Amino acid sequence: MATKLRLQRRGRKNYAFYQIIVADSRAPRDGKYIERIGSYNPNTNPATITLDFDRALYWLQVGAQPTDTVRNILSDEGVLMKKHLLGGVTKGAFDEAEAEKRFETWKNSKLQATQKLKNKDEEAQRAAEKARLDAEKEVNKAKAEALAKKKAETEAANNPVVEETTEEIVEEVVEEVVETVEATETKAEEPKVEEPKAEEPKAETPAADETPAEEPKAE
The missing domain is CATH 3.30.1320.10 (Ribosomal protein S16)
Incomplete structure (x- = not known):
């Protein structure tokens, strides 16, 4: 069959x-x-x-x-x-020892070639992985920058900053000082309100038409 x-x-x-x-x-x-x-x-x-x-x-x-x-x-x-090598031994081209020697030589060269290909594939894989990581880092960096920019714009919109010149700042400080002094002076000039004193009870004097009681004379 x-x-x-x-x-x-x-x-x-x-x-x-x-x-x-x-x-x-x-x-x-x-x-x-x-x-x-x-x-x-x-x-x-x-x-x-x-x-x-x-x-x-x-x-x-x-x-x-x-x-x-x-x-x-x-x-x-x-x-x-x-x-193939055993066929050569059968035909008498060389003996079995030579066939084994040739086979080991071929096998070693095959292993070396396979190892080189494997190393090359590993290097290519590492390079591809590195490129992927670099690209991912760039994307993450761009996202972080965009997020930071958006956050800064939001904070600026919620808390607008008014730019003032030095003269305007000095004028505002002077006005605040003047207002503080005027308020202090106004408070000092206000008249004091005297509280009414409680009336003391007056001593009763005898009426003029009233005759004092006669003291008993000694006999």
Whole structure:
């Protein structure tokens, strides 16, 4: 039977991830499969891939055909490179030790290239984040200035400030002093109101026609 390496969809709506399976080419996409050899999650950056390297290499060697997406995954993981090197060993171009040495060299270069891309993406992400923060600071600064201006205008409308010259201020001070002095003088000139004294009771004198009582004469 024709065997294929392909993806089987899993997950929920708008968040799909895939299993890497070995299945009969006649089986439906989400139907029965022979073996599961890994998974692929494109929702992360970079995509998360788990793969059973030896089983994937085995199925390629026995003739299983990968789909385009699975082929790209196997290429990135080095399965196709290892299969190519083992083919050279089978043909007698070099021995297995040389094949392993070449594979390790390729793997290290691949890791370095991947790390460079990852660092570049992180730098770009940091730059974008910095630009976003700077733009947000500028917007906040503009809002703060507009709010301060509006607040100042409101305070100015509620508490209008009258600009006066020095001469006008001096005149106002002189007028206030004169008014204060006049008020003091007016208060001093007001006549004092004497309160009426309470009348003292007068002593009664005997009337003129009244004859004082005769004292008894001594015999």
